[in-house]
Amino acid sequence: MSKEKNKEIKIKIDGKSYKCIVGEKILDVAKRNNIFIPSLCHHPDLNIKANCRVCVVEIKGYNRLTTSCSTTVCEGMEIFTNSPKVKLSRNTNLKLIFAAHIEKCVDCTTRFDCELLSLAKRYGLNIANFKDRKGKRKTYKFSNSVEIDGSQCIDCRNCIDACSNIQKINYLKKEGKGYKQEIVPVEDKNIDCIYCGQCALHCPVASAQEQYDWDDVENILKNKKGKTLIAMIAPSTRISIGEVFGFPYGYNAAGQMVTALKKLGFDQVIDVNLGADITTLVEAEELLERLGDKKAKLPMITSCCPAWVKYLEFYRPDLIPHLTTSRSPQIHLGGVIKTYWAKKKNIKPKDIITVSIMPCTAKKFESRRSELKINGLYPVDEVITVRELAFLIKKNGIDFKNLKPEKSNDLFNDGSGAAVIYGASGGVMESALRTANHFICKDSKKAKICHSRIEFKEVRGMKGIKEAKIDLDGKKLNVAVVNGIGNINDILPKLNKYHYIEVMACPGGCIGGGGQIIPSSVEIVQKRMEGLYNSDRNEKIRTAHDNKDAVEAVNWVKNSKLSHKVLHTKYINRKNK
């Protein structure tokens, strides 16, 4: 068998000959050769299920059709992607799927990039051929983050697979059978949603999606009422948003984002990179404090991923003392805007509305944690996903691709290279290590050598668990990065081996977040990741402690005795008792 594995064979698709390798699926060979075969339930991150049946093809010699996503090529196979039989089945199945999916296009964030609509157009289908049948289906809302709208579900089950096989949360299940079946949350009280949004990221028809807030944002923009509107852009969103507008993978479109947000009506755009630099400063300091304190809880674990925080609060509240008390970048930035920035600009904090653009659905949940309030105000007023922003840009007819890039704000710079890489799994760890390394040995004899250590490539990449031994001025640090909550159980049993651990709930980190641009897959996430690290390499300032604006903001907060209100937070035991 193994000898056979890499054997090259020839097949024919629609009369033309193509080379492929034993074991490849027909759909993959077609894609590689730019032959279009529609597919809905197929997702490269998930096991092949072959249940939507729209990728059917005809193989010479066979009476019935076969699904190209699941069928392996054989030498001499002759495949037809558009024969009368294929047309009949593909079109009928698409029409049936349309009738199982109530079109709520007006408010749907995927309206401009809808796979279903584009297929209907491509094949000239009457999408109302059958009557919609799911009008009475429920919408299940998970906190204020994610929802599954049963009236739009096409029963492909990608959400279940994302939740169970990738994230290993097992929060979703199929209930009932046949036409009555439905995706529902499990009743088990010991299982809860962590709001990561991977279900939404893998849903082909936006039945699972963020609970959108773009309409609120639109209202705010329409009725300013003297408020100062500030948009905050997350590190990873600049790398992915371009994909919607025809930029190549990994392209840093921060400048276009700033221009677009101003065109939408925001007064200011401030980069969450600056917030990330603040987070790094606070977290690195805490790490060193803990390392120096024999009574302190180790390992210290990152807390900037709100889905991970929810996981820990629900499943392992006993570990709460391990979480860094540092707030997350969006909350840091929102807090600094409503204190330091407001003071400098002489604007009343209550007259500022902050809207953050996030790659994440759980950030919506994080923004409503009441313990984060500063003098009665939420640091972040609205959170929209980068998908929602792309939708708003299209909805308002803004020609994103041809926008003249602008720099973000006057008072705050757009952050360091260490902040950009927050978007990738391992990035928070690397940023904190850059700064901790500087803090710990800035006065030592090796100052020059250690200051030159910028890159910690050991913690980069897509491996599920990344481990490294780091030398901080003679101190040996065992660190680990958990890339995707599905890998968490590989680390939890051996926590005491480590000093510092980063956890990101989504595979790849925020760049593969549940609020990210669709389509997203491991392969796409890797391309985006390269974009993040390129941006870091091109920055003049690559460490948080060299970002003077961030340092100044932190110092101001500390001197104003606002540390606890603006820089740190606490966590809540959410275990079901």
Next chain:
Amino acid sequence: MVNILDKIKKAGLVGRGGASFPVNLKWQAVKNEKRSEKYLVINGAEGEPGIHKDAYIINNYPEELMFGIKIALDFIKAKKIYFYLNKNLYSSKNKLNKIANAIGLKGKIIFFLKPIDSGYIAGEESTILNIIEGKNIEPRLRPPFPTCSGLYGMPTLINNIETIYNVYLVSKNKYQNKRFYSVNFDKKNKGVYFLPENLTIKQILKETDNYPDYDFFVQIGGDASGEVLNSKQLNKKVDGAGSITVYNLEKHIPEKLIKYWLSFFRDNSCGQCTPCREGTYRLYEMFENFGLKMAKEKNFTDLCDNLFLSSFCALGTAVPIAILSYFKNVYEPLIVSQKKIKGLEKNVKRKK
């Protein structure tokens, strides 16, 4: 023991679950697998309406059946046997277990009750594997085939009760190319008959003294998924599942039959694939809206063709068989001949 495979091959045994797959190929495939852990699953779901042979075999030939199971077990060297039985057959568990113990199968055999309300699909072989493993009641994607990756990912031989009974006959050189036919009248079972497999429908009805003296038509190969033939089409063999159900042409109510078939499939579709989950729902909906006139709609033919062409499993591909053949072989000739039958005027309750 290699001997038994040759015998099976020579006898030309095919699976009697309905798919008629050559038994020797299945056995050989499992045998060829190198892994030490293998399973044997005996399928006694008997879920196709109109088929009563498994119950008949269990009642009349339990020893022979259990010996057949032992032969299969010894041949593939299975670790465990799962004897999967529907509720009716499960009541014979104690009797079967006693025989099993007596012939050295003690501790090897697990009697597994087909879940209540699991429906038609719970007789499909890969679905049975899912059920035993506690997964969704629906078929698995193939390949991999159960013969190489079956129960718990291990090579698994799944055979129907009648198939195993035939293996026993073959081993004793008693196999005479016979099979079990269930003969029913309007869904009531008249009897199960053991007759040569190459008999025509007409011969079977005559030999069993069941040939009606009135105008009739038949459905062969199961009351749900079998083909419908008129009384001039009876010179063919019974393929697939072994049943002949006789309907009185004069007395039958076309709408009632159509409704039975369509609701059966709609309610028994596992829901995994689009053509079956949505298609069976839409066919039933069309029946509610159009009654027998549905057959003239383009959507009707598209849905039927699509079920055959693109369904995930054999349940889906079987959906159109009965209705299409009924329309073609019975209903249309009836309309063309302008023959008046009472049932034609009768409508059944459509919208609930």
